[in-house]
Amino acid sequence: MAQSSQATGGLASIPALLQRNAAQFADKDAYREKEFGIWQTWTWAMTEKEIEALALGLINLGVKEGDFVAIIGRNRPSFYWSMVAAQSVGAVPVPVYNDSAAEEMEYILGHCGAKYAIVEDQEQVDKIIEIQDKLHQFEHMVYVDPRGLRKYDHRQLHEFGNIQAQGRAAHDELIGELKSRREKLDYDSTCVMLYTSGTTGKPKGVVLSNRNVIESAKNSSDFDSLTGDEEILSYLPMAWVGDFIFSVGQAYWCGFCVNCPESAETMMTDLREIGPTYYFAPPRIFETSLTSVMIRMEDSGDLKYALFHHFMDFAKTTGEKYGMPKRSLAKPDMKRRVKNAFRYAMGIGFAMETLLENGIRMAFAKLRHGSKAREHFKAKDPILLNLYRGNLRDYFKYRMGNVLVYGPLKDTLGFGRVRVGYTAGEAIGPEIFEFYRSLGINLKQLYGQTEATVFITAQPDGEVRADTVGVPSPDVEIKIADNGEIFYRSPGTFVEYYNNPESTASTKDAEGWVATGDAGFFEEDSGHLRIIDRAKDVGKMADGSMFAPKYVENKLKFYPDILEAVLFGNGKDRCVAFINIDLTAVGNWAERNNIAYASYQELAGHPKVLDSIQGHVEAVNRSVADDPMLAGCQIHRFLVLHKELDADDGEMTRTRKVRRVIVADKFKDLVDGLYDGSASVSTNTEVTYEDGRKGSISATLELRDAQVAPTASKIAAE
Amino acid sequence: MSNDSYVTDDGRTIGPTVMEMKNITLRFGGVKAITDISFDIREGEIRAIIGPNGAGKSSMLNVISGFYVPQEGEVWYKGAKRPPMKPYQVAGQGIARTFQNIALFEGMTVLDNVMTGRLRQMKANLFEQAIWKGKAEREEVENREKVERIIDFLEIQAIRKTPVGRLPYGLKKRVELARALAAEPSILLLDEPMAGMNVEEKEDMSRFILDMNDEFGTTIALIEHDMGVVMDLSDRVVVMDYGKKIGDGTPSEVRNNQDVIDAYLGVAHD
Numbered sequence: 001m002a003q004s005s006q007a008t009g010g011l012a013s014i015p016a017l018l019q020r021n022a023a024q025f026a027d028k029d030a031y032r033e034k035e036f037g038i039w040q041t042w043t044w045a046m047t048e049k050e051i052e053a054l055a056l057g058l059i060n061l062g063v064k065e066g067d068f069v070a071i072i073g074r075n076r077p078s079f080y081w082s083m084v085a086a087q088s089v090g091a092v093p094v095p096v097y098n099d100s101a102a103e104e105m106e107y108i109l110g111h112c113g114a115k116y117a118i119v120e121d122q123e124q125v126d127k128i129i130e131i132q133d134k135l136h137q138f139e140h141m142v143y144v145d146p147r148g149l150r151k152y153d154h155r156q157l158h159e160f161g162n163i164q165a166q167g168r169a170a171h172d173e174l175i176g177e178l179k180s181r182r183e184k185l186d187y188d189s190t191c192v193m194l195y196t197s198g199t200t201g202k203p204k205g206v207v208l209s210n211r212n213v214i215e216s217a218k219n220s221s222d223f224d225s226l227t228g229d230e231e232i233l234s235y236l237p238m239a240w241v242g243d244f245i246f247s248v249g250q251a252y253w254c255g256f257c258v259n260c261p262e263s264a265e266t267m268m269t270d271l272r273e274i275g276p277t278y279y280f281a282p283p284r285i286f287e288t289s290l291t292s293v294m295i296r297m298e299d300s301g302d303l304k305y306a307l308f309h310h311f312m313d314f315a316k317t318t319g320e321k322y323g324m325p326k327r328s329l330a331k332p333d334m335k336r337r338v339k340n341a342f343r344y345a346m347g348i349g350f351a352m353e354t355l356l357e358n359g360i361r362m363a364f365a366k367l368r369h370g371s372k373a374r375e376h377f378k379a380k381d382p383i384l385l386n387l388y389r390g391n392l393r394d395y396f397k398y399r400m401g402n403v404l405v406y407g408p409l410k411d412t413l414g415f416g417r418v419r420v421g422y423t424a425g426e427a428i429g430p431e432i433f434e435f436y437r438s439l440g441i442n443l444k445q446l447y448g449q450t451e452a453t454v455f456i457t458a459q460p461d462g463e464v465r466a467d468t469v470g471v472p473s474p475d476v477e478i479k480i481a482d483n484g485e486i487f488y489r490s491p492g493t494f495v496e497y498y499n500n501p502e503s504t505a506s507t508k509d510a511e512g513w514v515a516t517g518d519a520g521f522f523e524e525d526s527g528h529l530r531i532i533d534r535a536k537d538v539g540k541m542a543d544g545s546m547f548a549p550k551y552v553e554n555k556l557k558f559y560p561d562i563l564e565a566v567l568f569g570n571g572k573d574r575c576v577a578f579i580n581i582d583l584t585a586v587g588n589w590a591e592r593n594n595i596a597y598a599s600y601q602e603l604a605g606h607p608k609v610l611d612s613i614q615g616h617v618e619a620v621n622r623s624v625a626d627d628p629m630l631a632g633c634q635i636h637r638f639l640v641l642h643k644e645l646d647a648d649d650g651e652m653t654r655t656r657k658v659r660r661v662i663v664a665d666k667f668k669d670l671v672d673g674l675y676d677g678s679a680s681v682s683t684n685t686e687v688t689y690e691d692g693r694k695g696s697i698s699a700t701l702e703l704r705d706a707q708v709a710p711t712a713s714k715i716a717a718e
Numbered sequence: 719m720s721n722d723s724y725v726t727d728d729g730r731t732i733g734p735t736v737m738e739m740k741n742i743t744l745r746f747g748g749v750k751a752i753t754d755i756s757f758d759i760r761e762g763e764i765r766a767i768i769g770p771n772g773a774g775k776s777s778m779l780n781v782i783s784g785f786y787v788p789q790e791g792e793v794w795y796k797g798a799k800r801p802p803m804k805p806y807q808v809a810g811q812g813i814a815r816t817f818q819n820i821a822l823f824e825g826m827t828v829l830d831n832v833m834t835g836r837l838r839q840m841k842a843n844l845f846e847q848a849i850w851k852g853k854a855e856r857e858e859v860e861n862r863e864k865v866e867r868i869i870d871f872l873e874i875q876a877i878r879k880t881p882v883g884r885l886p887y888g889l890k891k892r893v894e895l896a897r898a899l900a901a902e903p904s905i906l907l908l909d910e911p912m913a914g915m916n917v918e919e920k921e922d923m924s925r926f927i928l929d930m931n932d933e934f935g936t937t938i939a940l941i942e943h944d945m946g947v948v949m950d951l952s953d954r955v956v957v958m959d960y961g962k963k964i965g966d967g968t969p970s971e972v973r974n975n976q977d978v979i980d981a982y983l984g985v986a987h988d
Contacts, residue, residue: 037829037878266876
């Protein structure tokens with residue numbers, strides 16, 4: 001492993017990078033947060049002062065080197081500062097998911113022995129107070145938002161602002177201490193500890209060193225040529241490794257600006273206001289945006305509707321060629337601006353003509369067909385465009401589409417300035433992926449995990465495809481074991497699982513190779529990695545053929561009305577599936593088709609919904625049948641679940657990955673019903689509300705048979 | 719009338735009497751809506767007025783807000799007898815209210831609606847507003863800042879620019895509360911703040927009422943039907959029935975009052 005590479009220019013820790021940024025980019029924006037309706041800004045110099053005051057305050061509070069400081073809140077500058085301040089005083093920040101229930105926090109805080117916690121508001125303070133009796137080591141809590149906390153016992157409770165004020169007051173006595181602690185940080189000292197979401201069993205604390213974080217940030221920034229001019233919106237959970245790398249690692253390495261939304265609900269508005277140049281989201285976010293665009297287009301005027309579909313169809317084949325942002329700086333220079341203005345101006349002329357011609361044709365279509373005009377009217381290109389031939393014609397048409405459709409749409413979605421966008425965590429539907437790319441958004445896929453400090457593989461520009469996850473990231477070595485499991489080693493390879501040498505040993509071998517737990521293979525011609533499934537989920541059917549549930553589930557989830565799917569069949573002779581419908585998409589469809597429903601449960605059980613889901617299942621069966629290796633995974637029977645799988649019920653992780661074993665166990669009666677051929681099953685399910693109260697819902701579910709396509713090998717045999 | 723302060727069990731300071739109703743009687747023609755009612759409201763307390771339908775609660779609130787002028791009795795406010803006033807004059811004295819049936823400007827955004835709560839604080843005249851630069855702009859910025867704090871406080875950032883007409887009922891109630899709060903009232907009158915809400919919305923609203931009282935020290939007088947909410951929230955409760963006061967005291971005193979039990983559980987009237 002490349003242990004020899006030393007820190008560049010003494011920049012061996014995040015606090016050291018902060019010092020550099022404060023000197024080098026003093027007046028550049030480092031953080032923005034929307035508060036009271038206005039974007040409040042902190043420059044790097046101001047950030048350094050804030051963090052220093054907080055660090056001094058923490059020393060004053062008694063934080064020792066090596067202590068763990070839990071950080072619980074949504075993305076706000078205060079919490080990013082808290083992480084760096086904790087590092088500056090030699091402590092280890094442990095970000096925790098802020099929507100965790102009290103018991104989950106108790107496990108994490110107990111496991112790392114956190115003595116301090118920096119939390120957001122009354123809600124989090126209440127949770128910690130609830131579990132405080134069981135945490136013997138716990139000492140002090142700092143809160144950011146004082147609302148409702150005035151009457152609380154303040155012996156162990158401190159306001160964030162007061163801690164900073166105490167730090168400023170004690171500046172002269174403690175600054176020496178802070179400096180000496182900061183200088184002791186080296187490339188091998190712990191940078192952060194992140195708890196994995198734990199699809200199976202308890203979460204594990206992944207210890208990442210400064211080397212892991214800084215090397216990964218450096219390599220990945222170089223890979224995508226990120227600069228200090230990027231803008232990112234931090235809205236993903238702070239406890240997730242991705243947010244730590246993007247909003248801390250890369251932000252400090254490159255010196256770019258981190259923007260924090262006003263609240264979780266205003267995320268989309270804030271995204272649009274900021275217009276990030278570097279964007280990261282799990283596939284779910286892209287799916288939701290796409291669904292809402294499609295729903296809104298259904299409700300739009302006929303001309304708009306026709307133009308949208310006309311240009312989106314066109315972009316499918318040409319977006320890659322004409323739409324992608326050129327490798328330019330995040331802030332375009334004068335030459336680029338002039339060029340952009342010219343390209344836009346070119347589009348406008350044709351766009352006016354398109355609107356005029358199609359507007360007139362639409363008016364006639366309305367006269368002839370009345371309210372049915374939409375079905376009879378297809379948008380056309382303007383006559384003048386025929387002056388051009390071949391590539392030039394496509395080029396002009398794309399510019400025109402950019403004025404009419406792509407540009408405004410990207411702006412509405414908040415992707416107007418995105419240069420590099422990533423999706424990871426799950427497979428993304430090819431159609432969704434293609435939709436965003438054809439708009440000219442450079443959306444790419446990467447494959448990573450907490451233990452690798454995110455990056456294992458990523459797609460380089462120009463080699464982007466929906467079904468692969470790209471080539472190994474810089475300095476990452478990958479090997480594939482005989483059973484298909486992927487192993488890697490890199491400078492980002494984690495140090496250890498905290499207090500868990502057995503797990504560390506079983507995951508990372510003596511040479512530094514780490515087992516990912518995923519099965520995959522390299523495509524021979526392109527050198528790209530393809531992921532099949534979790535290695536432990538890949539099983540065998542009774543007849544010995546391969547069982548890869550995720551592969552089939554992903555195909556199902558690519559339909560907008562299917563939110564989640566769970567496939568069963570390991571060791572059995574055939575596969576069955578649970579399906580969760582997407583309430584937004586199916587609800588909209590129901591509205592359009594005059595189907596009345598009162599609840600999720602009622603909609604999920606509606607025969608027409610079942611019919612349409614059955615259609616999807618059978619289509620997936622046909623596509624699975626094409627792959628001889630996985631043809632056994634076709635779905636013979638399925639049901640639509642009466643409740644959404646939810647993290648509060650333990651059916652999913654906080655990062656929304658299905659906990660297969662728990663689901664199989666909890667809904668055992670349903671699985672049995674699917675296998676014994678019964679036509680319906682009555683069941684009663686316990687649900688947990690967000691505040692921890694429990695209730696139950698009962699339902700009678702209809703189980704359906706799906707048609708199975710003949711497999712390629714069977715046809716050959718016949 | 720009392721001038722002393724005391725501290726409640728949960729650590730809030732309740733100040734001296736700020737408003738006192740003395741022998742109020744209100745008649746509409748031959749109908750007596752309120753008969754000879756006296757009670758006081760102390761600074762910083764949450765004072766509830768409860769009673770069955772038609773007991774005269776809303777009329778009482780309208781007397782406090784100056785909408786009705788009682789035929790008999792006196793209203794004392796901050797140690798002085800209040801002459802008959804128009805509602806806007808009462809509002810000028812620092813008494814704000816919300817309505818049982820929401821009374822917002824449906825076509826305006828949430829932000830604009832809440833800004834109307836600040837109108838009394840805006841001094842720029844028509845001419846200055848037209849010129850805009852200078853006084854009008856400065857005032858707008860100052861007031862917007864106050865309004866934004868309230869929007870933040872009531873967690874309605876996400877609907878800041880949404881027209882009120884598009885909002886669900888529970889949120890409209892919250893917007894109305896925001897507008898009342900924007901006037902920075904010393905007494906806030908809430909007319910059935912929780913009517914027609916589900917349990918979760920009621921919990922949210924209760925939290926906001928408590929937080930408001932705690933953060934801004936606002937004195938709150940509220941009418942409410944939900945007994946559970948009233949008993950949890952309020953410091954003292956006035957119980958009315960058929961326009962008469964039948965009980966006054968802490969929630970536990972009121973709960974054990976035989977007249978109150980009769981009024982709520984029903985007893986034969988003769």
